Amino acid sequence: MAKAEFEIPELKEYPEIPPIQPGSMAHSKPFVAKNPEFMEPLGYPAELVDDWQEKAIEHMGDLLGKYRSLQVFLDACVKCGACTDKCHYYLGTQDPKNMPVARQDLLRKVYRRYFTFAGKYFPKLVGATDLTEEVLEDWYSYFHQCSQCRRCSVFCPYGIDTAEISMAAREIMDRIGLGQKYCNEIIGKVFKVGNNLGLPEPALADTLEGLEEDVLDDTGVEVKYPLDQKGAEILLVTPSADFFAEPHVDGLIGYGKVFHEAGVSWTLSSKASEAANFGMFIGSYENMRRISLRIREAALELGVKRIIFGECGHAWRVAYSFLNTLAGPFDFLDPKYPVPQHILEFTWGEIQKGTLKIDKSANDHMVVTFHDSCNVARATRMGDEPGGQFTIPRNVIKAVCNNFVDMDPDTIHEKTFCCGGGGGLLTDDLTELRVKGAKPRMEALKNVIEEHGVTNMAAICAICKSQFTKVLPYYGMGMDMIVSVHQLVSEAIVLTGQDTGDDDEQEDSTEDAA
Amino acid sequence: MSFLTVAFAALFYAATLLLVVGLARRIRLYWKTPAPLKIPTTPAPTTTGGVVLRMFREVVFFESLFKGAKWTWLFGWIFHMALFAVLFRHLRYFQEPVWGIVSWTSPLIKKYLAFAMIIGLLGLLGRRIFVDRVRYISAPSDYLMLFLLLGIGTSGALTTFVAHTDVVAVKSFFRHLMTFNFETMPNLPSDPLMIVHLGLVALLMIIFPISKLLHALGVFFSPTRNQVDNPREQRHIVEWARKLEQ
Secondary structure (H helix, E strand, O other): OOOOOOOOOOOOOOOOOOOOOOOOOOOOOOOOOOOOOHHHHHOOOOOOOOOOOHHOOOOOHHHHHHHHHHHHHHHHHOOOOOOOOOOHHHHHHOOOHHHHHHHHHOOOOOOHHHHHHHHHHHHHHHOOOOOOOHHHHHHHHOOOOOOOOOOOOOOOOOOHHHHHHHHHHHHHHOOOOOOHHHHHHHHHHHOOOOOOOOOOOOHHHHHHHHHHHHHHHHHHHOOOEEOOOOOOOOEEEEHHHOOHHHHHHHHHHHHHHHHHOOOOOEEOOOOOOOOOOOOOOOOOOEEEHHHHHHHHHHHHHHHOOEEEEEOOHHHHHHHHHHHHHHHHHOOOOOOOOOOEEEEEHHHHHHHOOOOEOHHHHHHHHHHHOOOOOOOOOOOOOOOOOOOOOHHHHHHHHHHHHHOOOOOOHHHHHOOOOOOOOOOOOOOOOHHHHHHHHHHHHOOOOOOOHHHOOOOEEEEEEEEHHHHHHHHHHHHHHHHEEEEHHHHHHHEEEEEOOOOOOOOHHHHHHHHHOO | OOHHHHHHHHHHHHHHHHHHHHHHHHHHHHHHHHOOOOOOOOOOOOHHHHHHHHHHHHHOHHHHHHHHHHHEEEEEEEHHHHHHHHHHHHHHHHHOOOHHHHHOOHHHHHHHHHHHHHHOOOOOOHHHHHHHHHHOOOOHHHHHHHHHHHHHHHHHHHHHOOOOOHHHHHHHHHHHHHHHOOOOOOOOOOOOOHHHHHHHHHHHHHHHOOHHHHHHHHHHHHHHHOOOOOOOOOOOOOOOHHHHHO
């Protein structure tokens, strides 16, 4: 088990709602973006401005006028408590300010004080407070303990989504010069280099060449991983972690194999070499839009007909729900296909068409379960039917694996628990929060390991994959349990002409390919 | 006319005005505030008809709350449905002649309605007091709102079951108020229970548009519930966002 300077929550057979422990996570704060380099490229002041109170209220008013969600959500809450036991950070830390309603109230009490009749004249009665330094501290701490996973919004009778409140709070803080280093530094890199990791074009080309060699060594088939190839049919936009992190890269290998077998031409782009869009995490429409426009520009420059996104949770939210708004209209693409598509929609389509030759036994050494990523589950869709975001990944897994088991129904589909590292919290300065926030997912995973002998958990999000790789050891589980869904596809796919050492299989594959 | 009658006439005119104007202003605000991004909590309906159905289930059955907290749902739902039925029955005090559908409900039911409303409210109050998480998030106004509703329910029930009021006179008072006919307006019976009941109702009307009672409007304007899940098929863009494109 990994060493920790904090207490690691105990995993129980049946989930329990723990009693509140006020202030237990007040110390948790991510590094502040102190360097102007991290703030100015995003359009924010380099440090906390002198008249920050006044400015913060002014910015709150601005956002209230721009976002109906914020205005309605700040008014409508009745404190019914339905959300209080739904947040993984509350369940893992017991800090009552991690209950969604209490987190919202950090902003709501200030809203009431400055923007409502009751709060102006009867602040004590309705729990309204001035925006003090103490309140701002709480904002910085607790709005960076929300992964914007929207689990609370599923159970709220008014659909109040704490993610909207957290985004607004972070945007206000950024605008007064109190930004979070991790998110803002990453957005800066996207603007400067093209991706979160700051990988320049030569490094990308080098990595992709390496992948081609690996696949050739493995299978004897030349599968291409093209970069900046003009005139390709498909532009693949994928999280930059897919270029080198484990198990992400195995997923990227899988996408390439699927495209290869489907016989479509595709390309990655060095300009849009990143699917992630951290502009969403900091609640900034402008930054989210700027990041999205790179994809539009890349698609136009390369002359592609379709855009497909790789495995990434919040990226799929920005792509599916927002891309058309932020960077549309995409009338220059082939109207036969939705813009954009998810790689799983593509792969599932090919599996249904029968273009892929699958050997499920290649994954027989595994019993696989699936982690629904929060953003995919509650903020997007795949396919034509509501809930396709649950069925399509499972259909693909079941098409390439013989052993599949789901976790507790209260922890999957729309009720899925966040991995604990989403929403711009995937940083080492928040390790304690990440480990504790992973508790509900770890609990459900441990139960299927014990009951059904599950060996691996498949995920479709770069953040989930990185987060689990890091936190699993804290709970005494192996970091290599996490696999990409397209890694499973990659293992099971039998490429046309692949040397399997089995003549019968060769024949089958020629038939299937015909 | 007695002082009481004049005071209550003024009170109800003021309360009605504040309620109507307050709510209208809030509706206007919610209506005019744009929703720049598609944020339905998915899985969400892909058609407008589907959204209407989702909203219906939300408003009538409290679907999301049912998923989230069974006891809160039970007490909350009982209270709201009883309140709705009681309000509906109260229409008889404002109609002449009374509509068939209003007079149709059996007087037997009303007894249970009052009790159901009070039981629901006590359940919600109990949860606020005894569950540590809910106690933590409760402000004084959250308790006062429950006491206010309990006061209205209990005083109303008492006028029916314990100390009968001259309901005919009360109805006549309101009919005259509604038609602005002050010439023949009868005096409001100076019955303490009725005075308390009417006073609390007026208070509720006044604070409705400036309190958490706005949830009644909010549910209809909540983008996570009222948006159609079709962002790929239809470009959704609001005016302030379009300006960024120029």
